[in-house]
Amino acid sequence: MKVVLLERVENLGTIGDVVGVKDGFARNYLLPRHKALRATAANLKVFEAQKEQIVARNAAAKSAAEKSAEALDGSTYVIIRQAGDTGQLYGSVNARDVADAIAEAGSKVERNQIVLDTPIKTLGVHSLKVRLHAEVAITLSVNVARSQDEADRQAAGENVIASQFEEDRLADEAAAADMLEGGAGAAMADAPYEA
Template sequence: MKVILRKDVAALGDAGEVVAVKNGYANNFLIPQGMATRATEGTLRALETEKKQQAKKMELKRKSARDLAARIEQMALKVQAKAGESGKLFGTVTAADIAEVLKAQGVEIDRRKITMEAPVKTLGKYEAEVKLFSDVVVRVSFEVEAEGVEA
């Protein structure tokens, strides 16, 4: 019997795939558990339209991520942090700090999407990567300044 998987099933396939399984496995396990539906002409057509809609949504998300990446590249980010006279910070600048600075400039990004090569513990210029989409990654330059110093 051919079924359309609704959820990822180990050793069988991923959601949205059409797979052939034994009748008993489909009728007694996959279908009652909501993991699959029978592959009829109607459900196959519905699956195709669903895949097309998902592809369109993904393309829209990718386009908006690219637009956002272009906006972020144009920004000059300055992170304020408490520092001693030698230029060493009291603490570190984290991805959350960068996300906060981006939010202040009108771009809201989850801190978990921002990665830095090493912890920032001194004043200066640094770079971080922001993963906006699966294939859209933008490098963000930011400058760490001592609090209370206006440039």
């Protein structure tokens, strides 16, 4: 199907381009979201008549997105989730969770603007791309942790999971050394052997 684009669409074209796309992509995405019109003679005349208004509307939306981008670019948001000892989450963090965390911080981003190919399933600091406008994209960080203390440690650059394994290993070594030096077996060694 031939369509005329009403805004820039990534990997497709810019305003006013007449492009051929698959019917399903046009019917299910471009046309309902008012990103394109069918490229009929009547629609091309309408587009040419309204081109200045469409370009002005797009420029206004782009400038509003750039203002939002200044406030959001490079920011970090903390999301607290339950996770196992290996850092695997009991569930996942998706675009809706990230949008909710941004909203709690006082900014507004729609969940469909967050580019998240796969849900986040591990603890740590993850970088995400947010597309505020077809021509404006920013990067922000999401710090997924089990507690605020753990989030602070992760933000400082500490690998919380590796630190936990190291603490457990040291505790096990201390317990083994205590047993060898006379911990649990000391009482048995002092008692006389009775058969």
